[in-house]
Amino acid sequence: MRKTIRKWIVLAAVLALVAAACGDDSSETTATTAGTTATTAGTTETTAGGTATTTGGGADMFTELKIGVILPLTGGIAGPGADARESWELYFDTNGDGTTVTTSNGVNITYVMEDNASDPAVALTVATKLLEVDDVDIVIPGILASTGTAVGDALGERTDVLLLSPFSCNDDFTQRTPLEGYARPAGWSCSQTGKAFAQWAYEEQGYRDIATACTDYTFGYEHCGGFADAFTQLGGTITEQIWHPLGNSDFGTYATQMNELDVDGIVGLVVGGSAVPFVTAYSDFGVKNRAPLLAGVTTLDQSALRGMDKEVALGAIGHSHWSEGADNPSTKQFVEDFEAATGKIASYYAAGNYGAMEWIVAAVEAMSGPEWTPDLMLETMKDGLVVDTPFGQQAMDDEGAMVFNVYINEIQEREDGKLWNVPIFTYENVDQYYGRDRDEYLTQPPYTKDFQGTGVGG
Amino acid sequence: MNPLRALSLTRRVQLALLVGALVAGMVLPHVVSSFILRLVTLALVSALFAMSVDLMAGYAGLVTIGQAGILGTAMYGVGYVASKTDGGIALQITVGFVAGMTAAVIFGLMAMRSSGVYFILITIAQGMIIWGLASLLVNITGAENGLPGIRRPVNIESGFRYYYATLVVVLICSLALFVVVRSPFGHALKGLRGSETRVRMLGHNSAFLKFYMFLVSGFFATVAGILLVYLNEFVNPTDVILGASALPVLMAILGGIGTLIGPFIGAFVIVFLRNWVSLRVDRWQTLMGLTFILVVLFAREGLVGAVSAWWHKRIDGRDGGVSSVLHEPEKREAVLSESG
Structure with a gap:
């Protein structure tokens, strides 16, 4: 008898938990279109059927555009995923009614957001759902390079869908083996920013001998390859390259290795949860007293800074196409809005998703014609469009990659005591081949562990 | 005489369920969306994989x-040939099969x-080890980026046809x-569960038995791998992480370990929780955890065990099955003390 009662008590507790799990579902599940379209005041009129909407110009215009956003909301990189989601929702809240944004030429943009659990196989399943159940026009394929590759590969043969990737940055998708119907609005190429960083290290700091300590996978090879190649082209030397495994959290042995190097600086790249232990070890083991850390884009990103001790990170130098402390109006506005909505300083992941949406809206507003096609949108984006995004002004090259500012950032303490990236030097209009001739550049192989530039190793 | 009459009520219900499931499996693609x-x-492939673990x-x-x-x-075998060479489907499957079986032999x-x-x-x-190799051998596995460019055979390219192909393969494997679990080999395996010493006393070489078990189980895991890689048309290290190995064990426990239907x-429960419920409920992982807690609390032999115990108790008039006695310590004690 007692056993039965105990079982029922457990059952009741479990059911209560289930209820709690589903409780705030409505606030967290994603917005989907329900046939209703809200329009911003005075811009457009929607007919009863919700179809033919015309603008003040009177031209025939497509009226609906639906975006499928795949994000890692659970799993290994749920943290950055949350930033990306919140900024996306912020865009729809501030520029629309939360579910729909209406452009100045009367196009209603809606979205469906799905979780890929940080897993490419789940991303593929979700992509099928977005394409075949939700019938989306544009897909944003997640944050990790692996999910980007998986979804990109699956959509490669679909001519009716546009793939826009503000995060995953595989060089060759816009270089040697371009994907069809693909571009990176508000995104970047993995090796792009390192080229400008190398120029700063060589020319502004006078560094001549540099070592790298980067994560041992494709993103690490391309990101650090970009730096190493450009640095040696300028005349510097890459004396040592240390590779640490993805997801590593104990950097003691690597810090010891780094302590034995006689160099002017060490390029350090880590992603996600490895950032805090890496930067902490770099400081605690005294490496930073021997050679300054020259951080890769994700190493000192705001998403990582939130968990770092002041004495560890303060004064560290990094680089990125994102700088939350940059003194330009669009960055300031975005950082302010994002902080008001979420209480967090915006990270690169937040800026990326918000920027992608600004690109989409800007492109739609520059488009005309009764039918939306991926090619038409790509052409519009590449046709001299300059978009004011949280990153600053950006343009797209003919291959779908970004041209943007690269900031050399210093970690400073804000008035309220929070750490943030503040630019100390800016390189403007950095493209994916920065400082190199495109055709000459493309004759060399993509950056791998074995190839980090013609002047490296050997 | 009607042969059905010779069967017990339980057998007749089982037969009806099996036929029902087969018919549902045949007509399903005509009534559900391509996403479902x-x-x-995916659930069929996962089921085959989970059965290989359950063996x-x-x-x-x-x-x-x-x-x-x-x-x-096996997935990487197929993926490597498809992505890095110009080998055809036959070569892809052969390499995938050989790779999977080689791993099974080494594991064994x-x-x-x-x-x-x-x-x-x-x-x-x-x-x-496999995960480490998959993450580090960039030139072979593409590391985190995985191997894209894998394509299904032309005549079963569509999701519709691929479903039928999978259904047929999974049915044959099931x-x-x-047959395997009812063969002398299957009985010897059950013997291992009971007492390895006793199996050895009966003249079996238990080490060889386990090696064969790896080969048989590995064969079905390899087939599941080949089906999965063509379903996803992609492979990367997340397919071989620890969680990917734990999932089939959880599937077996949830459904009913030591049975094939379990x-x-x-x-099906886990695949739909992960992919379908997760579209509606953000905290689907909480739900998945709760499902396990509930199963462990109320149905220690999994869903199949619970349903079968209920059936035998209420409908068939018998109290539990032999397996349920074996799994419940109190009853086992009672049985042992009676027989002893």
Whole structure:
């Protein structure tokens, strides 16, 4: 008898938990279109059927555009995923009614957001759902390079869908083996920013001998390859390259290795949860007293800074196409809005998703014609469009990659005591081949562990 | 005389359910969306994978948490040929099959002399070795970026046709497993679960038995791997992480370990929780955890065990099955003390 009662008590507790799990579902599940379209005041009129909407110009215009956003909301990189989601929702809240944004030429943009659990196989399943159940026009394929590759590969043969990737940055998708119907609005190429960083290290700091300590996978090879190649082209030397495994959290042995190097600086790249232990070890083991850390884009990103001790990170130098402390109006506005909505300083992941949406809206507003096609949108984006995004002004090259500012950032303490990236030097209009001739550049192989530039190793 | 009459009520219901499931399987693609069809295809492949694990964990009592290593090696075999060479489908499948079976042989040789906790530890290590190789051999596996460019055979390219192809393969494999667990080999495996010493006393070489078990189980995991890689048309290290090896074990436990239908049901529940419920409920992982807690609390023999116990108690008039006695310590004590 007692056993039965105990079982029922457990059952009741479990059911209560289930209820709690589903409780705030409505606030967290994603917005989907329900046939209703809200329009911003005075811009457009929607007919009863919700179809033919015309603008003040009177031209025939497509009226609906639906975006499928795949994000890692659970799993290994749920943290950055949350930033990306919140900024996306912020865009729809501030520029629309939360579910729909209406452009100045009367196009209603809606979205469906799905979780890929940080897993490419789940991303593929979700992509099928977005394409075949939700019938989306544009897909944003997640944050990790692996999910980007998986979804990109699956959509490669679909001519009716546009793939826009503000995060995953595989060089060759816009270089040697371009994907069809693909571009990176508000995104970047993995090796792009390192080229400008190398120029700063060589020319502004006078560094001549540099070592790298980067994560041992494709993103690490391309990101650090970009730096190493450009640095040696300028005349510097890459004396040592240390590779640490993805997801590593104990950097003691690597810090010891780094302590034995006689160099002017060490390029350090880590992603996600490895950032805090890496930067902490770099400081605690005294490496930073021997050679300054020259951080890769994700190493000192705001998403990582939130968990770092002041004495560890303060004064560290990094680089990125994102700088939350940059003194330009669009960055300031975005950082302010994002902080008001979420209480967090915006990270690169937040800026990326918000920027992608600004690109989409800007492109739609520059488009005309009764039918939306991926090619038409790509052409519009590449046709001299300059978009004011949280990153600053950006343009797209003919291959779908970004041209943007690269900031050399210093970690400073804000008035309220929070750490943030503040630019100390800016390189403007950095493209994916920065400082190199495109055709000459493309004759060399993509950056791998074995190839980090013609002047490296050997 | 009607042969059906000769069957007991339980058998007749089982037969009806089986026929019902087959008919549902045949007509399904005509009534559901392509997204749901993809999930069902994934569930079928997962079921085959979970059955291969259940052959070890459920029948032989040797829990493996490294089986994704075999599945993943087969996937990489197919992926490598498809992505890095211009080999055709036949070569892809051959290489995938050989790769998967090679992994099974190596795994078997490594683990054939261990049992209990040590067996679990060795299999975890095996799975992690494959994961490490997948993450580090960039030129072969593409590391985190994985291997894109894998395409299904032309005549089963559509999701619709691929579903039927998967259904046929999984059915044939299930039938084969059905035969395997009823063969002398299957009984010997059950013997291992009961007492390895007794199996040895009866003249079996238990180490060889375990090695064969790896080959048979590895065969089905390899087939599941080949089906999975063509379903996803992609492979990367997340397919071989520890979680990927633990999932089929959970599927088997949830559905009913030591049965063939159990992993099937567990696979469908978990695949739909992960991919379908997660579209509606953000905290689907909480729901998944709760499902396990509930099953462990109220249905220790999994969903199949619970339903079958209920059926025997209420409808068939008998109290539990033999297996339920074996799994419940109190009843087992009682049975043993009666017989002793």
